[in-house]
Amino acid sequence: MKKYHLHTFFAVLLTTFNVYSQEKKLLFFQTDWGRSTSWDAFCEKTKAAGYDGLETWFPKDEREAEELREALNKYDLQVGFLNGTDKSVPFEESLRAYTENFKNIIAWKPAYINCHTGSDFFSFEQNKAFIDAANKIARKNKVRIYHETHRGRFSFNLPDTQKYLSAIPELKLTLDISHWMVVHESLLQSQDSELNEIIDRSSHIHARVGHAEGPQVSDPEAPEWKKAVGRHLDIWEKIIRKKWETQDFFTVTTEFGPPDYMPTLPYTRVPVSDQWKANTYMMKALRERLNIE
Structure with a gap:
């Protein structure tokens, strides 16, 4: 018996050593939100900036799909796809389309x-039906499917999201906490205990910085947003380090958006800052925070 316990102890110790001795990685994905160039040009720029992949909605036609596939292969980039509930059609029709969309997406073997x-x-029951359908597909196809915290969706605020997490143990989140900052009109400084389960259940991050009056600061490098940027980085770091306890990589999408998400000057609609620069800055900030070269 003692020999068995000793063998078990060393096996656990070796497993723990292997997990912590592996190089911990952040895999960064660039959003194609606002893209105005060809897939080839966009992927070339994305790769040159140091990204591992890109995140996009599934192509609408075969020609665009082929252009995307060729560019991804050419520049050795991964892809994360988006899938969404169409709120403009009846529930049953929307659920059917949402479920069907997964078939084409899964065939590409996306990162998530x-x-x-x-x-x-x-x-609650209608929203749960979408989540249950996605979870069933995730199990069957062994694909990573996450549900983004997002205004206008089931996860539009913190308290309601907690109800779904309690009812659905398999529910995994993409945390875009910038949405909640504006919904709750705060940086959620007094909600750290309420965020613990959110941190535990978050498997992907959308790295955009919001604030009490909006889902996107004008420029994350500007000194007036230092507090907001720091708060987001603190939460993101907790999530990443938590996941690194059991896995050697974590995925992040930098997701500052174009106008009109990006604030603009009146009349001219000229953006007040550069979307690409904001996104690459967030990648740099996360790497520095987590000591990744």
Whole structure:
């Protein structure tokens, strides 16, 4: 018996050593939100900036799909796809389309699938039906499917999201906490204990910085946003280090958006800062925070 316990002890010790001795990685994905160039040009720029992949909605037609596939292969980039609930059609029709969309997406073997799931006007049971459908597909196909915290969706605020987490043990989140900053009109400084389960259940991050009055600061490098940027980095670091306890990589999408998400000057609609620069800055800031070269 003692010999068995000793063998078990060393096996656990070796497993723990292997987990912590592996190089911990952050895999960064660039959003194609606002893209105005060809897939080839966009992927070339994405790779040159140091990204591991990109995140996009699944192509609408075969020609665009082929252009995307060729560019991904040419520049050795991974892809994370988005899937979403269409809130403009009846529930049953929307659920059917949402479920069908996974078939085409899964065939590409994406790094993950990030979902804009449900609606803040659907019932709990209706939103749960979308989540359950996605979880069933994730299990069957062994694909990573996450559900983004997002205004207008089931996860539009912290308290309601907690209800879904309690009811659905398999529910995994993409945390875009910038949405909650504006919904709750705060940086959630007094909600650290409430965020613990959110941190535990977050498997992907959208690295955009919000604030009490909006989902996107004008420029994350500006000194007036130092507190907001620091708060987001603190939360993101907790999530990443938590996941690094059991896995050697974590995925992050830098997701500062274009106008009109990006604030603009009146009349001219000229953006007040550069979207690409904001996103690459967030990648740099996370690398520095987590001591990754």
